[in-house]
Amino acid sequence: MQAAPKRTIRIATRKSALALWQAEYVKAKLLEHHDSIVVELVPMSTQGDRILDTPLAKIGGKGLFIKELEVAMLEGRADIAVHSMKDVPVEFPEGFGLHAICERENPFDAFVSNHFDDLDALPEGAVVGTSSLRRQCQIRKHRPDLKIKDLRGNVNTRLAKLDAGEYDAIILASAGLIRLGMEERIKTGLPASVSLPAVGQGAVGIECRNDDAELIALLQALNHDETQTRVSAERAMNERLEGGCQVPIGSFATLDGDSITLTGMVGQPDGSTLLFASATGPTKNAKSIGVEVAEALLEQGAGEILSALYN
Numbered sequence: 433m434q435a436a437p438k439r440t441i442r443i444a445t446r447k448s449a450l451a452l453w454q455a456e457y458v459k460a461k462l463l464e465h466h467d468s469i470v471v472e473l474v475p476m477s478t479q480g481d482r483i484l485d486t487p488l489a490k491i492g493g494k495g496l497f498i499k500e501l502e503v504a505m506l507e508g509r510a511d512i513a514v515h516s517m518k519d520v521p522v523e524f525p526e527g528f529g530l531h532a533i534c535e536r537e538n539p540f541d542a543f544v545s546n547h548f549d550d551l552d553a554l555p556e557g558a559v560v561g562t563s564s565l566r567r568q569c570q571i572r573k574h575r576p577d578l579k580i581k582d583l584r585g586n587v588n589t590r591l592a593k594l595d596a597g598e599y600d601a602i603i604l605a606s607a608g609l610i611r612l613g614m615e616e617r618i619k620t621g622l623p624a625s626v627s628l629p630a631v632g633q634g635a636v637g638i639e640c641r642n643d644d645a646e647l648i649a650l651l652q653a654l655n656h657d658e659t660q661t662r663v664s665a666e667r668a669m670n671e672r673l674e675g676g677c678q679v680p681i682g683s684f685a686t687l688d689g690d691s692i693t694l695t696g697m698v699g700q701p702d703g704s705t706l707l708f709a710s711a712t713g714p715t716k717n718a719k720s721i722g723v724e725v726a727e728a729l730l731e732q733g734a735g736e737i738l739s740a741l742y743n
């Protein structure tokens with residue numbers, strides 16, 4: 433008797449070291465859980481995810497742009513895309529969804545420096561690299577004397593700029609450094625009380641077409657329920673605030689048995705004002721707790737801070 437043909441799952445991935453690590457991680461997890469599949473990586477040059485000028489680009493509806501990885505999935509060149517949850521927009525193009533969220537890695541920001549052990553050890557006026565408004569406003573609040581200098585590029589580029597002496601310290605996500613085998617670069621983790629993490633930070637999510645039921649069933653084995661609960665509360669907060677990817681918003685949920693606590697932060701980029709709100713409730717209400725925290729922030733004036741940034 434002939435064995436049933438194995439299903440091949442192709443992972444569309446960007447080519448950065450972190451994107452490839454995440455794709456390999458999902459490949460290994462899929463193979464660990466399923467015997468009868470083959471998994472391939474389909475690395476793609478996504479040129480900063482340019483908006484595609486093709487009829488397919490209009491499928492997104494609602495003004496959402498379909499990106500290169502999604503075009504590959506629509507055209508049948510790939511089956512899934514793997515994302516850092518903190519870079520995933522609130523809404524997906526029509527026909528696509530998030531069908532698994534893997535177990536969260538360390539969610540905190542990392543203090544990285546070649547000469548200093550932590551934020552408080554930096555001399556007055558020291559130069560700290562980050563391009564994140566969320567990190568910037570929290571660091572400015574904590575240490576108003578520090579100079580924040582723009583820092584872009586992938587993780588290796590950012591570390592090279594630190595090593596070249598352009599900064600006294602830089603702030604990166606711990607998860608990215610740990611995944612790339614560079615945990616020893618972390619001088620110290622910044623606790624939530626100093627730098628509340630970004631929505632979904634440290635978690636990897638898997639996107640695929642909503643009409644591929646067989647694939648969606650296979651992906652369920654990779655879903656980590658606790659992570660999914662936490663990230664869904666964090667994302668619900670962001671959605672209610674209409675926060676994009678480049679905003680001074682922090683959102684971090686923790687679990688204690690069947691109870692979830694979510695803390696949210698919206699900050700003035702100069703660090704002059706940081707608004708905080710928290711709520712606790714049963715995990716089954718994760719999303720409504722996210723909305724509750726967002727509304728508490730809006731009541732304190734988060735809407736004014738955010739709309740000033742969009743203009």
Ligand SMILES: NCc1[nH]cc(CCC(=O)O)c1CC(=O)O
Binds near residue numbers: 516
């Ligand atoms: N914005 C870039 C980005 N997107 C995901 C990570 C790695 C951490 C994660 O998966 O949350 C990073 C690097 C960083 O912020 O330092």
